[in-house]
Structures are given as C-alpha cells and as structure tokens.
Amino acid sequence: MTTGVAIIAIVAVASVAAAQVAGIDESDLPQDAQMLLAADTLVYDNDRNTITAVGGVQIEYGGYRVVAQRVTYDRTTSRVIGSGNVEIIDQDGNRYHADEIDLTDDLGEGFIRALRVETIEKTYFGAESAEREGGRITTFNKGVYTACEPCEENPNRPPLWQIKAQKIIWNGERKTVRFQNARFEMFGLPIAYLPFFEVADPTVERKSGFLMPSVLGGSERGYGLKVPYYFALSPTFDLTVSVTGYTKQGFLGEAEWRQQFNNGQYNLRIAGIRQRNPEEWATTEVDGNETDRGMVASKGDFQINPRWSTGWNIMVQSDKNFSRSYDIEGYSEAVHRSEVYLTGLDDRNYFDLRGYRFQVQESAVTGGRNDAQPLVLPNLDYSYTPDRSVAGGELTIDVNAQSLYRDEGMYGTKLQGLEGNSGRFTTEAEWRRSFVTSAGLVVTPILHARGDSIFTDYSQNAVGQIQSFTINGMTTESEVRSAYYRSMATAGIEARWPILFSAAGSAHIIEPMAQLFARPDEPYHDRLGIPNEDAQSLVFDATTLFERDKFSGYDRIEGGTRANLGIRYSGSFANGWTAHGLFGQSYQLAGDNPYDSPDLVNVGAYSGLETDVSDYVGLVGVSLPNGLAFSTGVRLDEETFDLKRADVRAGGAVGPVTANLQYAFIESQPLYGFDEDRQEVSGHASIRFHQNWRGFASGTFDIESRTLVKNSFGFAYDDECFTYLMSFSQERDGVTGERENSFGFTISLRTLGDFGSSSAGLSSFTAQ
Template structure:
C-alpha cells in the first residue's frame, strides 16, 4: 500500500527521523563531493537540511524489522525534505551497523537544481565512510561528473574510480555521443581538507579523441574562490622578440589578496620577470604590476635609419616598468582612483605586451570624483604617454634626433590638475533653471608640439607651446521655458563667463609663434569676460495618418554678445578646443567650440527644421537640416589661433555651410544614417558621414563612409576619403566567420584588414584571427598579427599570438 505509515505516534516520529537522517546521509556523501568537493562537515552544515522541516515519504511498502533493527522502504521510494528530493527503488537503514543503503536508479535533486544519479549508495551515519556505485552528477551550473564508483574514507577524502568530468551538455538526440571535451581519469581524488582535486592517469579528449595524456595534475576545489597553483600557459612570438612562453603561477595570499607571477622566456631576448599584486577591500581595490628584462639581443631593434640604435628606446639593454591601478568608493558620493605607469623607456610595456599597460597611447591619471543629486565634482591629474620607439635625443650623446619630429611622447602634456565643478540649484530662479560651472587646468609640456617634420618649415600651426599654461573659468547660465498660445515654445537664456589665464613661454615657443606670421600679444597673464543674451523658439507641429505620426519642428535661436577678447592676436594657448566639427549635432549649441580655451563672440543666429516620424510597422525616422548666420561683430571662426581651428570649418563666413542629418531605424535590425555639410553657395558637399548596419543572429554587417574636404590651414592639404566595414556571418548554430577592413581612398591603401573564424557553444569556444595594419603615411611600415584562443568553461583559457613588424 503506497504511502503507508505506522499508525503509532512513536513510529511516525521514528520514521520522520529516519527519513531526515537518510536524506542527510546521502546528501553528505554524494551532493557535496560530486558537486562542489566541499570540506568535511556535520549533518546540518553539510547538507543544509533542517531536522525541523516537514518530511513526506512515499513508497509501495515500508517494512520495520525490530529484531534486525532495520527500516526498509521498497518500491517507488520518494522522500521530500527541506527542498531536497530522493527517488530510489529501495532505501534501507540499519541501526546496528549505522549504515544506510539506497539502491535502484537513485536520483537526488537539491534545492539549487543539482541532480545526482547512482545505482547504489552505501554510507555510514557519521558520514566518515561510504561507497557510491555508478555515480552521475549534473550541477546547477551545468557541469557533469561521472564515475564507476566513489569511495569515501577518513571523513574528508573521496576517491572516484574511472571518473569523467566535463562542462558540456549531453546531446539530447545522441546521449551516448562523446561531449566536445572531457577529462577522463583512472582516479580522481578529492581532499576536502586540502581543498584540492587530483587527477591521476588522466587524458584530455575532444570529440572523443584523446589529445593529451597527463600522468597527474591537480586543480583547486571548485568551491574555493582562491587557490594557489599554475595557470594556463600563454605562447607568444614576434620577429624581434623570438618565440616565447609565459607560465603564470597564482598565489592566493589571503581571501582578499593575491600575487600572480608571470615569468616568460623569449628565444631572442631572454627571461622576462613579471608579477602582479592585487588586493580588495570593502570599498575598492588596487593592483601593482612590475616587470623587467635584460635583453640578450637589443640589436634586433636596429633599423636602416638608425643602424647604431642610438635613437631607439627598444635598444636599451636593461628595461623595466612598474604600474599601478586603483579605485575606491570613499562613500556614496565620492570616488577616488588612479592609473599610473612608470618605465625605464618609452615603450617597454607596449613592446612586451604587459597586461593592462600595453596600449600604444595611454593616459596616466589620478582622480577624485563626487556626485550628489545635481552637483558634480571632478579633480584629475593627467600624463599622456605615447609608447613609441623613437627617442627625441641620442641615448649616448644627448644630441637631438634628426628624425625627432616623428617622436610624439615628449610633446605630450602633463595636466596638473584638471578641475570641473557643476552645480544646479534645486529651486527655480525667476521661474527658470540656473546652472553654475567652474573649470580649471594647469598644463606643462617639455617640448613644443608642431606637426611639420622639417624644423625650418612653417605650416601655420602650433598645437602646443613649450612651457606652462593655466586657466580658471567660471560661468553661469539661466534659462526658462515658456509656451505661448498656439504651441510656440520660447526659451530665453542669459549667460556670463570669466577667465583668468597665466602663461610661461619657454624654449623656442616665442620663435615658433613669430614664425606663424600673425600678430601676437605675448603676456604672462590674460583676463577675459563674456556675457550672452539669447532666445530660442520652437514650434512643433504634429501630423497623423492612419498608419504613422510625424512631427515637424521649425527652430530658431539668436545669441547677442560682444566680440571674443584677445581674438585678433596670438597669445592665449589653445589646448582643449583644437577639434572643430560643424554638423547637425552642434548646430543649436550656444558655443560651438569643443573646449574652454576659445570663446564664441559676436551676434549669431541658428535656424533649422527638425523632423521625427514613427510608423505602425515599427520603422522610425529622424532628421535635421539648418544653417547658422554670423550677424554682427567679429566672427571667431574666421580668427587665427595656434591651430587655425576654424579654418574651412563651414562657420568662418557670415553665412555658414548647410548641415543636415537623416536616419532610419527598422524593427528587423536594419539602421542607416547620413550626415553632411554643404557649401553655402554652390551646395557642394564639404563633409559627409554615411553609416549603415544590419544585425540578426545569422548575419551582422556594418559599413561606413567618410569624406572630409581638404583643410590646408588646419593641417590637411588633401581631401580625405575612407571606407570602413565589418561583417560576421554565422554559418551554423555554433560556427561563424568574421572580418573587417578600413580603406584609405585618398592614399589608395588598405590601412587595416582582419579576418577570422570562431566556434562557440555552452562549454567551449575557439577563435583564430589574422590582421594587418599599414601606416597610411608610410606604406612600408606594416604590422601583422596572428592569434588564436581556446576557452574551456570551468577550466580556463589558452591563447597565443604572433606579431611581425616590417618597417
């Protein structure tokens, strides 16, 4: 009779205790060793099973043998207790021997979804010794473990005989088919005290084919977040470094700190020492990386232009670096951090690929940031690095490099500090919104930055002076939105700004300024102020049809202000406003300069028409077209500065070029946009950017075309045309091919091209790719890379790359 229970209250209590004990015993023997290899623990701690929980026992027959002191459940046994479920054909408990045996298609399901399958489980009630026959485990995170049998001894050592481990899900159609990868071992020994898992006489298989035989290896207990040991090796190669291998060793110093040694050996350059220390705290973390090498063959870096290596930083015999990164949340409002690299020469970290510090152009910084409601504070110090091989001076004599115009690093500035503060009061002021902003920067540059390769040449640009400059800016803006009858939206605006600027011209900066052939006003201090009154008018009009809605919004702005102070002569450095792109995105900006070092002055009006549309089929469209007019005063975009930022920008005339943009978005993954600038008289295209893309699961494609008309006074003597594209095609559920490229139409050179293919599924991924990079100004300067990466879920990643440079 199914579900039979003893009528007596004492028998019911005994049965409840027996069922709880049975399930706890089985879970302690099977669930933890098979799933997480946990350490030796007691009944409640091991299984999480509460003896106070209600138990439901179902079976065809339950037999009490008082003479033999056994309780046996037979036929369709199912025990549900505290979120666990045990299913078996027979479960017996012997009180004299303190052993419990579950047999016949045993299945255990834990609350987290882990499933354990076995033919027989035999265990003592003190959990120290036990035996499991034909064990299979499926964990909640879809890892799989099987063994012919498992034997537990001494309470913390479990031995699995002829075990198999994989993270690949079995094929539903062909469950007997081997998984993509698996590890087979004659013995797998789990040590709960040492928290290690040891594989003996093991082999690694892919698709059922053995690839590697490993006499013995050991990994950390998966429940352990940190465990000292060797990591997967990495292989590297390069034309000047030779073949190399890195064998990392991870040392878990404490639960919150670790140290990773990454020694590497290169056939041409020798031994590279590399180590990384990391430590976490409740409110943040930091890391320190150190590396060094004594190069065996620095002459590998000699070039035809420098056969002695005196002007190449790669040619140093001894090279080293130290880098550190950190970020700390001081409280809910304040965050502090840093990212700093110091090295013996310009490009050691880049050349040897030191993780986290191998960018060709990188930014060293220290920062403090605060954010509270509508207040923002940001204080930073910067040092820009270019990890290049050219030096500015001879390493032996100190003589300037005759080719030093190609060396960019010494011309990068120190910014100590850069400060931004923004405050918007919660209360309205005269019915409108007031915003207050403060910005300052202090900048030092060791060498003047000028783009020409010939020191005697004069192309009219000086991007950075040698010496120091500093600026403090404070500004306030008030605006209020009003709605007039008929839906006309009016926004009056008032703005005021003041600047104090200091400059210390050093070296040949004054000579460079005089070479520009423009009137100059050289001082050690400058002061300027600007006040603006403006008005914006918008009149959105809604049109609706049976299948779409459209909004047309005519817009107009006018800003009245005096001329830009010190705008007719050179003196104030321009460091942060050197980029000038006039397009639809900044048509309605009050000040179209990109930074604080330049100020827009004079009276200007901006007019345009904005459109947006939505269709019932899921498509949408948006567009903008307009023009800007300089009405009175000096046009700041027609005034010369150190970089001629307004030259050929489209704003240097009284009537600007036309600018427009239009884009569409579809519900099927397709999107496209176009932006353009047209000559105000001939309507000839001056600049255009066209992008299109499509994304779905089997195919992902994107393409872009850019055209910029020549700007000789801005440093570009020829038109610039460029096409960029990328695509990824999934050939099968798990296989895909991808590629990308960039073609310089003007120079007729493919400056970048890459291709690769990849396989990825739930437990395994493989990627191989090849790429070539060509210097558009020197097509003989090429760099090719080839690499692949294998990722085995739960085991780790294996990667290697080869780089060949030709210059």
C-alpha cells in the first residue's frame, strides 16, 4: 500500500511539471490506471520512514512515464524527491528534464532544480529552478523560452531568438504567464529589454490581452504605432479594439466584433479618426477636404443547409477614400464590392441571387468613377441541367436577370453608364449531342433559343447623351424606348476530326475543327437605346474563337450566320516535353455583322471581328519537364498579318530560381477610348541563395511611355521559428511623373506573433 502511495506521489511530479508549462491538471491522472515500476533496487527504511527506488528507475502510470536514477518518498513529510537525470514524458509527448525534484504529494508545494522542457509543438523552456506555492502559482527562476530547435551540430550555440527573464510566474488560476525583468535576445545578443510582460497560458486558445503592435507609415498620415487589445468574451464571440497614433493626423480608433455560430460567422468592423492636419493632402484630394472620417463594415457567411448558403460584405464610409487611405484591414482595396447574396448548388444545377455596388476608392474630389457606379439589385443567375439526356443529348437552361440604378452617368468617347433605371430578364436553352463516325469524326449538332425583356427609365440627360452620340463622326439611330423585347434562335453544327499519329518517342494529335451557326440578325442592332452594362469588354483571341456567342455578357447577342474554322494541336514527347497550339479565323457569312453594329460603348470596334473576315488568332504553348513553361497568344490582321494583339508568358522554377515574365501588346483603339498603342512588360523573380535566405524583385515597364510603372524588391529570412521580410516598392505616374515609395517589414516569431510595418507610402515627390 505504501509503495502505491509512493508511486502515485512520483507520478504527481510528472503532473506538476506538465502543469507548470503545458497546463495539465493533476485531476487528469486516472484513479484506476495500471502502474508499472522497474528499478534495480527498492529500499524500505523504517527508521527514516522512507521508500526509495534506486538505479534505472522507470515508472509508467496513466499515460505518464518517469525515468530517474533515484526516487524517494518520505512518509513523514509527505514529500517526493527525485534525482539523477529526471525525465518525465506526459500523455501528449512533452518531455520534462530536471536534475532534482522535491514536491509534496498533494502538489501544493515544491522545488525543481535545472528544469528543461521540450514540447511536441517544438517549443523549449528552461530554468535554473522552479518553485510551486499554494498549488496554483509556479515561479521559474532565471527562465529561458524559445521556439527554435537546438542546433544539432552545436547544441550549446544560442538559438536564433530567445527570451530570458529573472522570474517567470505561471498562474494556474488566472491562466497567465508573466515575465519579469525580461530581455529579448537574437543570436545570443540582447536587443530589447522589458520590465515585464504577460501572455496567456499555452493551454489557453483565447484570452484577453494586448496583441503584438505594428508600425505604420505614410507621408500624409505620418508614422504610426498600432496597439491592439483583444477581449475574449465568450467561446463564440470576441472583440478586438486598437488605437493607432499617427504623428501627423492624430489617433485612429478601430474595433472589430466577431461571432461564430454552428452554421457560419459574421463580423462588424468600425473605424474613425478626426484628422489633425488634413492639409497634408492636396486640396484636390478628398483626404484633404475631410476632418471627421470613418467607416462601418460587416461580413457574414452562413450555410443554411448542404445546398444553400447566404452572406454579405458591406461597407459604408464617410467619404470615398477613407478605408484605402488608412489601410483598414479587409477594406483597403482600390475597388470594394459591397454585396448580399443567396447561393444554391446541387450537382450540376446552380442558383445565385445577389445585390451589389462597386465602391471605387479614389482621391479625386470631383469627377472620378465612384459616383457613377450603379446599384445592382437584383442580379440573378440560374442554371439547370437535367440528370437525364434529352433526345440523346444534353440540355442546359440558363436564366439571368439584372436591374440597376445610376445616379450619375459615365460619358466620354463611350457611354459606359447611363443615369436612371434599366433592367433585363433573359431565358435561354441550349441542346447539343455528339456523334462519332467510324472514321473518328465527331459531329455535334447544337440548338439554342433565347428571349429577352428589357426596360429603361433613363433621365433626360441620359436620353440627350444617347440622341447626340456619334460613332466616328457619324450619327446613328437613337430612338429610346421604355421597353424592348427580343429573341434569338440558333441552329449550329460543330465538326472535329482528331487525328493521332506517333513517331519515335512522341505522340501527336492534330484536330481540324469547324463550326457553323445560322440565325437571324441581332434584334435592334441599329438602335442605341438598349443598354450595354455587362458586355462592354470584348477580347477576340484563340480562347474565344469557338464560342457560340463571343460577347462577354447578356446585354449584347450575336446575330447572322457565322463560321469558325481552326486547327488544334497537342503533343507529348518522351523527354517530358509537351506542346499545344491553336490557329483559326471566324467568318460572317450572312446577315449584319453584330460586331460592326452601333453600340453605346463601341464594344466591337477594333475587336478583330468587325469585318466579315476576322483577324487570325492563334496560341502556342510549350512545357518542359524541369518546370519551365512558355506560351504566346496573338491576333494578326486578316490582310496584312500585322500584329494587333499579343500576349507572351514565360516562367518556371530552375533550382533555387523562380521567375516569370509577361509581355502584352494591344494596338490603339481610338473609338474604344485608347488613342495609342499599349505595350507593357512585367516580371517577377525570386532566388533562394541559402536554405533560409531568399531575395525577390518585380517590375512593370510601360514601353510606350518608357516608364517603369512600378517596381519592388526585397529579401526574406525564414526558418522553423523566425521569419523576417523587408521590401521596397515604387509606383510612378506615366503622365505627371509623380512617384510613391513604399517600405515594409515583417518580423514573425513563432508562438509570440508578428510585428512589422505596412507598405503604405513613405514619401511622394515629382520626378525630375
């Protein structure tokens, strides 16, 4: 019986050591667990009233394992004393080493000398001695903490970083760890001193307290220090508040509330500032004309059931540039999309209903794009594909509805947006079935039908803009109606003949392909009253050559009889190389060409489709087994083969170097709003010149204006416990020559947190 008491007391030592660092409670020890004791000698000293296990002591109990040279239980004082390379392994695999332990069997009082801890999370802790008082507070004297693994070649070498403290006090009741007279060391050299700081017990996932601060900077804002505080209010909701003090603009306050449910979560974020020196910005900028600024935003995502989900992402701010100017997390992008949505997905069927508005964050006081952004409510997309075949083929039914309102129009060489209301309801169905002949020819008949209902309620100003709109100096039919109804029926056929042939060490597939679509002319193709909101961008290239309708949205539809011809190629080689390509052309065979018809945004101008015989389009791609890849896509004039559009990409990883390069060329499109050619080359490269060190750089060069539009470079160090990143970037305005420099750094200490600066501009000046 006394032996059992002794063993239980010895195992209690393991519990204490675990509790001191990993927060394991002594109540975790099972009361009915089987105990195994192995020792060279077990000595009963009745005179001293002790029981001692000597020589290679090994104890296993309740998932704990204790190894020592000598363990003694004093029945008079109820103390357990262990000595000689004491090692304790707890239920989770954490290891605790000590030269000597001396504890009461009720775990309330005790002393440990030369404690070292290795946790399964690869964190390390040590102390010259440890004392436990009152069963709740453990004090580590001259403690050391790090998350860096010891060097295998030289274990005595200091870790990359560590925290040394005169005292480390673990409070088991409050679940906190307090460092007193602590200094932070890197490579064994002290770089910072803190009289005290306190962190949550490692067993606590969420605890109120200060988070790591961060440094912010900007020429107009001044330098700033952001200090956040976290409130762990409940297992399902919490709050983070922060104050940022800027040297030029004063104090910015922020708060974020987060709440979690079984089927989703949401957050609410607010931020505000009373600018002390708005004149730091130019008077032509919205930032320089505001004093009291703020925002309210919320995001939410909820899974209603396995098929349906709903959510929102909404931002409201005092002016159109606050969140971007002050880098509000999650809301500082150049264009923010506020929306609410309901989405359903079931096998091949899809439903999406949402309302949204684009918020362009820009600095211009007058003009700009933000005020002309529409409110879209609702926008509906529905797609249904029956599980069973229809007449042996596949039937797809699509529905799209859109209604929008604009307070202000977007006018210029194009009428990109019209004041007032407009809406459209579209239903379409497509059926297709493929037949394969004995010779390998694949023939696919295609039937398509579509109907649209369109309404408009434009302002008088918008009607005037439409009626006075000209294309290339020529007036067009400009009757504006309040309602339009249009339909389109298409009969098409597609033929593909893949031909496979092999050579020594390679296989190739050449596939001639042809499509023919017959349909009437586009309804109202010579009228400007029908709005074009979602089909303003048209890119004709090899990827869209075989599209039935090459317009990008529902507001424009293709009419007339058109043929698409081309040839595709793919090949694989024994050395691991692969290649693919496509080349072809499109032909308007009958009816009016929809890409040469009047349009409020001149969407078909210079598209390569505005003539009955289109430009040539093609692409070629090559992939190498070492990870390198190359691809290029071009559009060539159908008569002269002059280059109209090009996109060239190359990239991959070779050894320690990862790089990619992209070149883009677009010929001038005056009627589409671009009077000059556009040429741009951009690239990014990263090199790891050491196991833990890497450098990176990127840049974008405008060839036409001979301007390095933006560039950045930096370096980073990362290992299992520490990450450091420093970067510099610069952006230039090709017209004014104004530059904006940005500098940022991030230091990440595993288990402690991140500290760093934002990449906000540090200075702006006009280039000489």
